[in-house]
Amino acid sequence: MTKKALSLIAFFLFASQISLFAQTKFVMAGLTHGHSHWIFQKSFQGNFELAGIYEENQDVVRQFIKSYNLDESLFYKDYEEMLDEVQPDGVLAFGPVSQHLDIVKKAAPRGIHVMVEKPLAFSAKEAAEMEKLAADNSIHLLVNYETSWYPSTDALIHKSKVEEDNFGKLRKAVFHHGHKGPKEIGVGNEFLDWLTDPEQNGAGALVDFGCYGVNIMTLLTDGEMPESVTAVTQTHKPDIYTEVEDEATIILTYSGAQAIIQASWNWPFDRKDMDVYMEKGYLKAPEKERLDFRYGNQSDDTVQFVDKEMTGTYANPFQYFSDVIEGRINLPPYGLYTLENNVIVAKILDAAIESSKTGKTVALQP
Template identity: 25%
Template sequence: MSNPVRVAFVGAGAHASYAHYPSLAEMKDVQVVAVCDLSPERASAAAQRWNIPRTYTDYRRMLDEVEPQAVYVILPPHQMFEIVVEALNRRLHVFIEKPPGITVQQTRNLARLAEKNGCLTMVGFQRRFVPLLVQARRRVEERGAITQCLVRFVKSGGTEDYYGGSVDILTCDAIHAVDNLRWLGGEVKRLVSTVDRFHSPVDNAFNALVEFQSGAVGILLTNWVTGRRIYSVEMHSLNISAYAEPDDRALIYRDGSLEPEVILNTEAAGSDAPHRYLGFYDENRHFIECIQSGRQPQTCFADAVKTMELVERIRHERL
């Protein structure tokens, strides 16, 4: 086996601990060589739990001393830009979370810098890697290209922007559904949207009808003040439909039959661990394998620019 991929982390917060450390810890061909967090307690807790040999509070010092191949920058979106620029200027491969910047311009600038420096990059749009959604899509596409799809992302109690107001709900979180629509339908030819503030001083509901360049049609349905959180995806091709919830199961209907094929999320993932059935393991695996083979990940910064541009279009091309 070739040498393990040497990875360093900036950020030992909630999401890194839930999604990324447990995923990488299961890979024998990856070595997490250091973790940096402004909070020494968090860095030490992550190091202890995941057997990481070195901790830092200064990311520049960490990058100088451990010379990783790749760095994960898992910070709130308004705090990560400068660190990602530094990593790209050191010609490191970089994984960041969504959103890939607080504006589309930030994302474009990161993508240009990554290209100039030959870096492989990835944004954590893990819903493209959810085993249940990947399987459901494969079943539907056995009958031909997707003709229609719908991505619903609704939550409860969302009347404030994220991170103290530094990034809006659509860019920070509903972007998952926007990116999933692009994954299913490809690039968008035209769209019409509604953007609303339901019981809220900030925009908290974003709906869109989109026509893809392929001729397929997509629907985005998001609202942050509904009865409960639901993430669900609907896809259709010739006489076949899939209704899938990554938190639960997919129902596949064929040829008018009322008896669906049922696929459980845990069955699709072969595991009942959330970092597996929610797609985090597979997105991390994709990043590592891309580094090993020198190819650009599916959700590289240049691709993420397109998702951020679609976010902008949804904000502006209103009914």
């Protein structure tokens, strides 16, 4: 074999190693969301690097530097300067929901993909604008929900669809999401300040936890828009939550089904679970790795314990984002992370906020 041939083989071997081990480059826009800590934790590491962070609150910056022994050079005081200097593949948005549109406005024209923490928006108008920016600039715009990492979520959705002959059509879904309350569980003041501000978060528990059930129901119905949205809200702890509700129930009606979404900052314990009732049986996901189901001819539930190896669930949203960017994942129609799902979620949240303010049911057009 000639030296030239050997050199070419060596070059292609080296190039393939670069391709195999090349890391997706991320930057973060905001650290005030309580979930912003995840990417610094060992269990959320992957084939990506965090190359820049933009955060206006310098107290929060100092807190993160100290907590995770971060280099000060990682931080930027100007978002656009960070985008231009780092030239990342993707932006991770972990600030107020009201900032999502501006983050996308500046990233999309630069061809930079974006993942925002849930929800995409509480305004249908802003969601539509982000959708157009993503389409016009050919970027991925994903939305991260914790329940997207649960094997039980994937198992329930898969089983309900592949066993439609056994279960029949979807008739009702009941979602329970929430906890004792953000202040009660001890979230940081930098998070609490905007989470309880209707200008920055849209509402309180209605947006914070109502979005989970809407997101899952949108996939269960293959992107069907509900015919109507009714939301009832209350504030049981007005001394703590002075501007937003801490209790919300959202009812969605579809042509052949309904969803009851119970979002609360008053549960006696943390919960993210759901019950899905079909014509001839039901499925329940009481825990992140447990699925209960019963066919119509059974007298007892079948209890199945599931894990990510069984369901193929990504437990790491950052690796999921990286794999979408690198083309290793093709997003499923109306998947939980997808823009098409979450634009619908934003429309429903917008209508729910209107319903809660007016006391009237809001009709939605397909």
